[in-house]
Amino acid sequence: MTEKVSIEKKVLSENDRIAGQIRQDLSERNILCLNVVSSPGSGKTSLLERTLESLGNELEIALVAGDVQTDNDASRLMKAGGKLVRPIVTGGACHLDAMMVAKALDQLDLNSTDLLIIENVGNLVCPSSYDLGEDMKVVLISTTEGDDKPLKYPAMFRRSSVMVINKTDLIGTSEFDLDRVKANALQINGNLTIMETSCRTGDGLEKWVDWLKDEVSAKKQVE
């Protein structure tokens, strides 16, 4: 086991080195980078489709979409108007790592990009351990998943800056309690910015879009 742990440390430190390069490169170009994480089916791709529809004419948005198999998500993002989209098919791996992202970014012309969004593999555990060079992680949780998830998968919520509670149109169809999920998440990470969205009805998307615009502006003002 010690041998396994030391190898894992080596892999993670190599990952961190590459993530550091990505972060430096993107920062020099004042590109805001988000790493979007969640369980499978929480609505990451739907949120990004809505984001492209709302902001695609205003901001230059590049997207990297990771999946274990299929490039379904990347196809959906291109259909939603994404011009700079790269799929990463991990072929079994349960998370994106910085090397995969670096290779995908090599295929994208980021010269006029304002915002880079990395859609991670649907997995509430493993992606929390891999820095991809992002400015922040955005964790989605859907209202059908149960309000105890922040307590059961704490690392992801601890390492995220934003929690988006998605599928608010389905509140009332299960025992999910909005106040309780917020309290549980803030117990794990008191600094979380929390937003509520329904990608189906559009509720709450304005706040998400405004927040994105503010963060992109702030990144541009960094010297």
Place this chain on the structure above:
Amino acid sequence: MTEKVSIEKKVLSENDRIAGQIRQDLSERNILCLNVVSSPGSGKTSLLERTLESLGNELEIALVAGDVQTDNDASRLMKAGGKLVRPIVTGGACHLDAMMVAKALDQLDLNSTDLLIIENVGNLVCPSSYDLGEDMKVVLISTTEGDDKPLKYPAMFRRSSVMVINKTDLIGTSEFDLDRVKANALQINGNLTIMETSCRTGDGLEKWVDWLKDEVSAKKQVE
């Protein structure tokens, strides 16, 4: 990377050795063992609560409930009438392994047990790689997760014997198509037994319970 792969192989082969011991031990006692897997929040614990309510007086059911953090699921199962319940808190690990299960089983008196159900960590990727000594894996997918999940996370559906489509009461609240999810799953694994349940309304639970009873009987008749 080669070094990492060879260490992973070593860890997996040690896992398989322990899983083999568990399988042999359970088979000698004619105990049916299921490994229940899914995304976070698909309803594994709810299905097991309903199972205990329906079958708890008829069969002796032992349960091992895995979570990254908290023993919430084990507590819920005990409240639902589970007499032989052990939590496994993985403390960060994204899956159960055979050693964790072997240690949990050491704490349970299985002398009159008919059925052992292992509730894995909510993760549609990593648990597919770890044999726990089960007779079969049962994968849950909820109707709010999207009907493309079998294609995007194929290993789990390929290695499962049964797919339970849960939260059928929420069909119609999203684009989820029941025929499409079945076709996608059968494209990955043509041998899947497919059932549909709503733990909320009780729809479909009778078929699940009957299937369980048949499998338990079949296991008892094995020489």
